[in-house]
Amino acid sequence: MISIAFFNNKGGVGKTSLVYHTAWMFAELGYRVLAVDLDPQSNLSIMALDEERMEALWQDEVPRLTLYGAVEPLFVGRGDLREAHVEPLSGNLGLIVGDLALSRIEDDLSTQWSRCLEGNERAFRVTTAFWRTMKKTSKRHGADVLLIDVGPDLGAINRAALVASSHVVVPVAPDLFSLQGLKNLGPTLGRWRDAWQQARPKSPSSLGEQPEGAMRPVGYVLLQHAERLGRPTLAYAKWQGRLPLVYRQSVLGETGEPQECNPDPHQIQRIRHYRSLMPMAMEARKPMFALRPADGAIGTHQSNVSQCYDDFHNLVLEIARRVGLERGTSA
């Protein structure tokens, strides 16, 4: 199972928008895709669905048609997992819907993590609840790839989400905060990976296969800021220039003399800031690169739409190549 988390310890860098557009582009290229909203803030689901539909999915009756609904029995002591609802967004693209109620399970996830080391069965069930949900749903949906949106914190929900991820893409913006996020993220990923490698062999054999918890870094995606009046591009250039080294040291754990490579091989793609296309896309509930004149994308907007298409097309081709999903030029 190829499951890719988009993760940085900094909010507002464009993670959710990136997962949304990447999911649509993978689907556009013929892949079967499952987008998974693991952020309790549920911004990905809110972006994809209208309020009426969200209200129906967040119904108070049980089971809720969200990721929380799928894992709920395990956390309230009424069994194990339920079949997860997949909300269709297109023929190839489905969404496992996010839920604010996910926050309710954070404490339990946190407590059970260290109990995995004792070989405790429930601890493993809880810690792998997301992975098992994704694996089953991915099989049912016939998914080629799962794309996971998470919140920016380093808490227990995200740790369980990362244990479920074969790969990690790091979205970064060229600013101090994003780089600082990267410096926190790298060592944390390393600790989670190591802790899981220690715990995994302790799992009771009755539970069967356990996630690898590989969290392989695919690279970073540079999300550009809107050019603000009076804000010199030079300021961005400074942070951008530091990114390759910070990524190597913090995320890849490399030491020693940095090698100058231009372009940086760890930068997967640069995504421009498309300003007014985003509100238009939110309104039309479609990706920016699919906007038509009828959606309001007229005049110069149309050339931005095609540039946006190229940005995401290149991004997805490169991610597919790096995670071993490429299908040749006609994919």
Ligand SMILES: Nc1ncnc2c1ncn2[C@@H]1O[C@H](COP(=O)(O)OP(=O)(O)O)[C@@H](O)[C@H]1O
């Ligand atoms: N490429 C882009 N072009 C225009 N606006 C963007 C782009 N990427 C993100 N945004 C906007 O930036 C803000 C933060 O993005 P979001 O995806 O919610 O970030 P995060 O998930 O990291 O908090 C949102 O208002 C979003 O609409």
Ligand SMILES: [Mg+2]
């Ligand atoms: Mg987000």
